[in-house]
Amino acid sequence: MDGFTHRAGQLYCEEVPLTLLAERYGTPLYVYSRSALLNRLKELQEAFAPASPLICYSVKANSNLSILRLLGKAGAGFDIVSGGELFRALNAGADPSKIVFAGVGKSPREIAAAIRAGIRMFNAESEAELQAADAAAKALHCRATVALRINPDVDARTHAKTTTGRKDNKFGIALPHAREIFARHGRYPNLDITGIHLHLGSPIYTVEPYRKALEKMRSFVAEVRGTGAQLRTINMGGGYCISYEGQKVIAPRDYARAILPAVRQMGLGLIIEPGRFIVGNSALLLGRVTYVKEGWLGRKFVILDAGMNDLMRPALYGSYHQIWPVRGPAAPILGGRARKGARLETVDIVGPICETTDCFARERRIPRMRAGELVALFSTGAYGMSMSSSYNSRPRAAEVLVSGGRARVIRKRETYDDLTRGE
Ligand SMILES: Cc1ncc(COP(=O)(O)O)c(C=O)c1O
Incomplete structure (x- = not known):
């Protein structure tokens, strides 16, 4: 968790105490560290530098305009999956020649908009989509560049719901x-099919799936070239992991070591599409305990003001996020160890939504919490806010970006009027 530290008994984002942010902007609140975002991008840029890759940040991980603008200025391109993400990327000042467009169901209208914008490449996922892209390019009197997204039948050995490269x-x-x-x-005739694209799943905790997929691609590329096709690019997708529990995980240089030699041997240019790696550990969700209650047989529930509408990953995938009070001993993910004798207790940490699945953690050992206390849900920058909804008619959370001692609202908290706008 770059950008977050524990000092004098409380949690900081860069130079700003989280208690101050809660007071000023309310909760639930997504808090991002600017330096962490830039450092994570830089780590990838350095690790893959020998291949001079195009690094297309995966907008779906977190699509806030200020974050896109920040990463774009630092050299990132963008991986998009919808017309809405195209709109966001262009709005954030993206260079269209650094945008790649993936997704199994791009509509003809979305395809035409992307061609008009002059994006670099489509990652096509079916023959029907190739036909649609060809027709759109013809109608616009121009050519479109395409990579075929290949399903290599490689198991990424990640969550069943986030694996994408199996048969x-x-x-x-x-x-x-x-x-x-x-x-x-x-x-x-209106397409230049010059690339191959792979995205195996997310997050991927070993380099083996990348190695296996590249091994398959080596013979495939040789065969395809034998038919006269001009291959220039390989897009290795995303999936680079982060540590959710504070455990040691592999780093960009490990992925680069596994990927770069094969890419060099094939003589292809490289694109990568990291999302989670850049934003995941650059943010946390700040919430407040509304109530603590006891259930049957002494089961204890800590009820937060943040719910599954703010952070859906635990409900959707059973994902782990470390959850810890803002004041008191440091969170284990920040290197803290609960002191001997510290009062840890076993609780269920839940949100206020009327769904049993609105549960962030079951039987979790955390320091004793009381109503009114602030709590941090760590590693929530990726697939947190971008998956949020207003379910139960709860206005969506605000987002702030912290840089040094300054904090700036990058998305206002929604109001009740926002909830009914358009109805
Ligand atoms: C095609 C594609 N590229 C990149 C990504 C980003 O993955 P991650 O956030 O794990 O890097 C995804 C995520 O689902 C994806 O579907």
Whole structure:
């Protein structure tokens, strides 16, 4: 958790105590560290530098305009999956020639908008989509560049709901079919099909899936070139992991060591699409305990003002987020160890939403918490705010970006009027 420290018995984001942010902006509140965001991007840029890659930040991980603007200025391109994400990226000043567009269901209208904007490349996921892209390019009297997203049937050994490169997943084009498409590449006169794209899943905690997929790609690329197809780029997708529990995990240089030699051997340019790695540990969700109650058989519930509408990952995937009071001993993820004799207790940490699945942690050992205390939900920068909703008619949380001693609201808290706008 770069950018977050524990000092004098309380939690800080850069130079600002979280207690001050809660007082000023209320809770639930997403808090981002600017330096952490930039450092994480830099770590990737340095690790992959020998290949001079295009690093396309995956907008779905967190699509806040200020974050996109910050990363774009620091050299990132963008990986988008919808017309809405295209709109956001352009709005944030993105260079269209650094935008790649993935997703299994891009509509003809979205495809046309992206061609008009002059994006670098589509990652096409079906023959039907190639036809749609070809037709859109023809209608606009221009050419579109395409990479085929290949389903290599490699198990990323991650959560069943976030694995994307296996035979039974909806993503990508099956390898034999991709071979056929390249063999008759002249069939789409308005497309330049010059790349291959892989995204195996997320998060991926070992380099093996990348190695396996690249091994398959090596023979595939040789075969495809044999048919006269011009291959120039390989996009290795995202999936680079972060530490959610404070455990040691592999780093960008480990991924680079596994990926770069094969890419060099194939003589291809490299694109990567990291999302989680950049934003995941650069933010936390700040909440407040509303009530503490006891249930049957002494079961204790700590009820927060943040719910699954603010942070959906635990409800959706059973994901782990470390949750710890803002004041008191340091959180383990920040290197803290509960002092001997510290009063830890076993509780369920839940939100206020009328769903049993609105539970952030079950039977978790944390320091004793009382109503009114502030609590941090760590590692929530990726797939946190971007997956949030107003379910139970709860206005969405605010977001602040901290830089040194300054904090700036980068998304206002929604109001009740926002809830009914458009109805
Ligand atoms: C095509 C594609 N690229 C990149 C990503 C980003 O993955 P991560 O946030 O794990 O880096 C995703 C995530 O789902 C994706 O679907």
